[in-house]
Amino acid sequence: MTKLTVAFLLGLSATAWAQSTTVKVEDAWVRGTVATQKATGAFMRITPSANARLISVSSPVAEVVEIHEMAMDNDVMRMRQVPGVDLSAGKATELKPGGFHVMLMGLKAPVAGGETVPLTLTFEDAAKRRFTQEVQVPVRALGAGAPMQHDMKPGMGHKH
Ligand SMILES: [Cu+2]
Numbered sequence: 001m002t003k004l005t006v007a008f009l010l011g012l013s014a015t016a017w018a019q020s021t022t023v024k025v026e027d028a029w030v031r032g033t034v035a036t037q038k039a040t041g042a043f044m045r046i047t048p049s050a051n052a053r054l055i056s057v058s059s060p061v062a063e064v065v066e067i068h069e070m071a072m073d074n075d076v077m078r079m080r081q082v083p084g085v086d087l088s089a090g091k092a093t094e095l096k097p098g099g100f101h102v103m104l105m106g107l108k109a110p111v112a113g114g115e116t117v118p119l120t121l122t123f124e125d126a127a128k129r130r131f132t133q134e135v136q137v138p139v140r141a142l143g144a145g146a147p148m149q150h151d152m153k154p155g156m157g158h159k160h
Pocket residue numbers: 041068069079101102103150
């Protein structure tokens with residue numbers, strides 16, 4: 001092998017390494033809904049191999065998917081849309097009831113316990129390169145887990 005070939009191979013592997021931010025998604029779940037409910041939340045734990053940002057989510061089961069944050073505002077829990085969630089290398093970020101969550105809105109049909117909802121997560125790495133990851137997310141029956149109100153009431157911070 002010539003020196004040139006070795007340099008070429010090293011260059012290739014360095015490039016491949018730089019582009020391969022991987023993201024581990026664990027314990028993902030979607031809250032099951034009842035027939036009249038048009039929105040629900042998806043939750044998960046995300047750990048990236050390098051600093052990254054979750055910038056959008058899509059799913060075939062919902063017309064609109066947003067990233068929301070729940071926070072106290074004048075003693076009232078409110079949800080608001082956020083442009084993304086920053087993720088630190090090797091550190092788990094929780095999307096959970098009461099904090100960041102994925103909001104599925106305009107559900108085409110109710111989602112029931114035992115079903116699986118496909119989500120496509122779009123991330124941006126530190127160099128602003130976008131990459132996506134598909135996850136198959138199990139639905140937990142309504143009532144499972146911590147309670148979280150996702151009904152769209154006036155004044156709850158949902159304006160669409
Ligand atoms: Cu929400």
